[in-house]
Structure formats: structure tokens, C-alpha cells
Amino acid sequence: MKMNSKKIVVSGMMVALAVSLSGFSIPIGASKCFPIQHLVNVMAAVFLGPVYGVSAAFCTSFIRNLLGTGSLLAFPGSMTGALLAACLYRNTGRLTAAYIGEIFGTGILGGILCYPVATMLMGKEAAIFAYVVPFLMSTGCGTAMAAVLLGAMYKSGIMNTLRQLMES
Numbered sequence: 001m002k003m004n005s006k007k008i009v010v011s012g013m014m015v016a017l018a019v020s021l022s023g024f025s026i027p028i029g030a031s032k033c034f035p036i037q038h039l040v041n042v043m044a045a046v047f048l049g050p051v052y053g054v055s056a057a058f059c060t061s062f063i064r065n066l067l068g069t070g071s072l073l074a075f076p077g078s079m080t081g082a083l084l085a086a087c088l089y090r091n092t093g094r095l096t097a098a099y100i101g102e103i104f105g106t107g108i109l110g111g112i113l114c115y116p117v118a119t120m121l122m123g124k125e126a127a128i129f130a131y132v133v134p135f136l137m138s139t140g141c142g143t144a145m146a147a148v149l150l151g152a153m154y155k156s157g158i159m160n161t162l163r164q165l166m167e168s
Contacts, residue, residue: 006166007048011056014040014048018060022069026141037078038102038142039149045085045098046150047166057082072121076113077135081106095150102143107136 018040026033037060044053057078064070084105089098111132118124118131153159 004052006168007052010166011044011048011052011059014044014056015059015063018056019063019067019069022060022064033138033141035138035142035145037074038081038106038139039146041078041082041085041106042098042102042143042146042150044082045089045101046095047162048086049090050083050086053082053086054079072117073114073131076117077106077110077131077139080110080113081139084109095147095154099143099147102146103136103139106139108132111135 018037021036022034024034024036026035037057040060041053041057044056048056058075061070061074061078064074065072081102082105085098085101088101089095091097111130111134112128114131114135115126115128118126150159153162
């Protein structure tokens, strides 16, 4: 695999954005949704692809854990969502596929993958689907934000310009 310096720089910027805005939350009922990671996952899926998208999700989770603002549960959720969103987008070229990949990857698969992390690594008692609903709420908010942002970028014509810049 050839390293792409533009993608590395953009990945770093997305990690910085996700880490710096990780405290932003939206209250929904009794829970709080932290949507920025999911917004970044979708953007990375569209502009960077699977390798750089998953790398950005890993780096964000790692830095947040080092800073004490994240938990080990961020790894399976964010990385699975980033991977599925990027793979589906790459194979279809459709933004809707990236949105579905992020929601299903983080909300369902990531939520289920948190079970062994929570029970074996964190010593918590949890049901296998305990994290699915909170993850779905959070990824739903972040993906909706990404859809609004990407929709505006598409309508303004900047989407094609950015894609061309990333590919050159």
C-alpha cells in the first residue's frame, strides 16, 4: 500500500477535530449522545477510505483514552463503524451506503463487540446487547449531522473538488 501524504494530513485533522469536540453532547431522553466521532467516521469514509478511516477512528479512541475522556468501548464501536461505512461507500459510491454502514457498523456490530470488551477487559457485567441502543442513538445523531454537512457540500459543488484533491 502506498502512503498518501494528503490523506495522512486530513486524517490527522479529523482526529484533532474528533478529540477536541468529543465533549460535545446532545441530550436525548435520559441519555447523552456524543455524535462527533460518528460525523468524522462518515466524512473519513467518503474522503479517505477504509484504511485511513479506521486509522483515524483508532487514533481518536486512543488519544481520548489517554486523556481520560473516552473508554475502551470506543475502540470496537468507532472502528467497526468507520470500516463498514468506508467499505460500503467504496463499493457503491453512494452516500446512503456510508450512512447505513456507520449506523449498522457502530450501532449494531460495535455495540455487540463491546460485550467482550466490557466483561473481559473492564470487568463489568453486561448483557450482549446492552450497548446497542446507546450506540445507535449516538451514531444516529452523528450520521444525521454528517448527512446534512455532506448534502450541503454536494449541493454547493465542493464535494467533487474535494474528491479530486484527495485523489491527486
